[in-house]
Amino acid sequence: MTDPTASIVIRCYNEREHIGKLLHGIFEQSFEEFEVLLVDSGSTDGTLEIARQYPIEDVVHIPPEKFSFGRALNYGCEAARGDYCVFVSAHCYPKRVDWLSRLLEKFDDEDVAMVYGKQRGGGPTKFSERQIFRRWFPESDIDYQLTPFANNANAAIRRDVWEEFPYDERLTGLEDLDWGKRVKEAGYEISYASAAEVVHVHDESPGEIYNRYRREAIAHKQIIPDQEFTLFDFVRAYARNVLSDGRTALEEGSLLDHLGSILTFRLLQFWGTYRGFSRDETVSEQLRQRFYYPDKNGYPAESNATDEDSKAPPVDYTAVDFEYPIEDISD
Structure with a gap:
């Protein structure tokens, strides 16, 4: 072409x-x-x-x-x-x-x-x-x-x-x-x-989740300098999102299956965000490399x-052997 x-x-x-x-x-x-x-x-x-x-x-x-x-x-x-x-x-x-x-x-x-x-x-x-x-x-x-x-x-x-x-x-x-x-x-x-x-x-591992939200918070602060994320924001965001996720999981009948994951993910998300917004110094090249190539086994470091x-059919992935199973997209 x-x-x-x-x-x-x-x-x-x-x-x-x-x-x-x-x-x-x-x-x-x-x-x-x-x-x-x-x-x-x-x-x-x-x-x-x-x-x-x-x-x-x-x-x-x-x-x-x-x-x-x-x-x-x-x-x-x-x-x-x-x-x-x-x-x-x-x-x-x-x-x-x-x-x-x-x-x-x-x-x-x-x-x-x-x-x-x-x-x-x-x-x-x-x-x-x-x-x-x-x-x-x-x-x-x-x-x-x-x-x-x-x-x-x-x-x-x-x-x-x-x-x-x-x-x-x-x-x-x-x-x-x-x-x-x-x-x-x-x-x-x-x-x-x-x-x-x-x-x-x-x-993602726990370290990768933390790392992702931390580096995004650092970038967010550079893009929109007048925004902040305080310790109070961390506590409030963590509590509100854990409750929201828990309510959804309860309605779906899967709270016991996902409760540990909800508590862990939201903690890593908002603690990483808080730590990223707390940085005042410039990002060193060494830290950049940690952001992009983290150790998978390590932890912090209207119409x-x-x-x-759409009437288009779903993509047929069934004929190929992939690592993860295709989601149910028959509807």
Whole structure:
């Protein structure tokens, strides 16, 4: 293909367990005018060998010591040939065969610079994180979003807008929030496509959960300096979210199964957030590496369109042997 409409950019690092399912789902899409680019930051587990079993366009290598989330996206966008850059996490997979077309169709509005899609937890994703996905990614579309929120685990941007606004390579996370804030200030719009759904698999250790929320809090403080998260905020947020998750689990009849996970996840989430907001000094290169390559065994260190409107069939993953079982998507 000489001129793809979209360039799908996948950041990956040791994603052997997930990359095959994602690529299978991508190449089952009804929209076919795309290329796939991997931005790999030093995988050693066979990720690239699995990826090369699919017709990917290119693998862009970024040295681990130079990695940041924003820099990896800039590498991918620089190599892209499409009018749109589509970002999807290596541990996600599309639910239906119209995922890509649903994500891109909102660009028919020339004011829209970024579109992000729905995410739902799958596989070993913690109960509390599944509740976060439900809160962040509603069932109805948002044509013009008032806030700069977006999430690059499942999103697309105009490449020509990226040329004007490259991603901030210094941030330790939330590069999508920062990008959304800057383009909205320039007069562009952010749109949410509820039918462009992916299943997001997170299988993180306690240290990785803490680490993720800590580095995102540090980035949040850089992006919006006048916001804070005090010790009182930590206590209040922890209590409120534990009660909310517990109530949901009770209604579903699974409280005893998930109570320990709820207590642990929310503690790590909000303690990491508090510690991140508490930092006053700049982030050292050594700390950046800890954020991006943590020791898995270590601890701290409005429209009304909905999924029902989509008549597209689900992607068939049953013929391929993957690490995690497919979620029930027969409805």
